Amino acid sequence: MMTWKIFILTRANIFCMPVTKKTKEIILGIDPGFGRVGWGVIIQNGSDWQAVNYGCIETFATDSFVDRLVELYEAIKKIIKKYQPTRMAVEDLFFFKNLKTAVKVGQARGAILLAGARNGLEVDEFTPLQVKQALTGYGRAEKGQMQKMVQAVLKLKQPIKSDDAADALAVALCAGQSLWVKRVSDK
Numbered sequence: 001m002m003t004w005k006i007f008i009l010t011r012a013n014i015f016c017m018p019v020t021k022k023t024k025e026i027i028l029g030i031d032p033g034f035g036r037v038g039w040g041v042i043i044q045n046g047s048d049w050q051a052v053n054y055g056c057i058e059t060f061a062t063d064s065f066v067d068r069l070v071e072l073y074e075a076i077k078k079i080i081k082k083y084q085p086t087r088m089a090v091e092d093l094f095f096f097k098n099l100k101t102a103v104k105v106g107q108a109r110g111a112i113l114l115a116g117a118r119n120g121l122e123v124d125e126f127t128p129l130q131v132k133q134a135l136t137g138y139g140r141a142e143k144g145q146m147q148k149m150v151q152a153v154l155k156l157k158q159p160i161k162s163d164d165a166a167d168a169l170a171v172a173l174c175a176g177q178s179l180w181v182k183r184v185s186d187k
Contacts, residue, residue: 029172038164089175
């Protein structure tokens with residue numbers, strides 16, 4: 001099946017070129033923040049998913065907030081270039097006790113979303129409740145339950161040490177499940 005992707009070359013001209021669907025999905029999952037951003041890359045292996053790599057991007061509190069946003073943007077671009085994902089999944093803001101923190105995380109999400117969009121990725125957004133529902137069947141699952149499910153689904157021998165990376169892999173798995181549901185319903 002042929003799909004069309006739009007590339008804007010100038011403000012006046014819009015050009016389209018055909019893009020064929022890749023058979024294997026590679027999903028970059030992101031758990032956003034501005035001090036710590038979890039990331040995880042998974043690849044489709046038949047009907048299963050495998051972890052390719054995962055980690056955490058950390059910015060320095062002593063840097064200006066704008067410099068931290070630039071650092072996040074550049075780090076996400078490097079991850080995209082290295083792992084060549086076919087799509088990106090980012091956790092959406094759902095609830096914050098501190099409005100100032102929520103605004104800053106929202107701005108960091110903007111830099112992350114821009115990095116994905118500028119690199120031609122389809123971007124999916126999921127709330128924490130959606131991610132928990134997708135992995136455990138229960139939207140109020142605890143962090144420990146989520147980490148165990150991520151470890152089990154990806155068949156990892158060791159637990160993931162970084163909560164942020166584990167959350168990012170959970171977001172990526174949620175996107176993978178969402179793709180499966182969409183493909184089944186399209187048939």
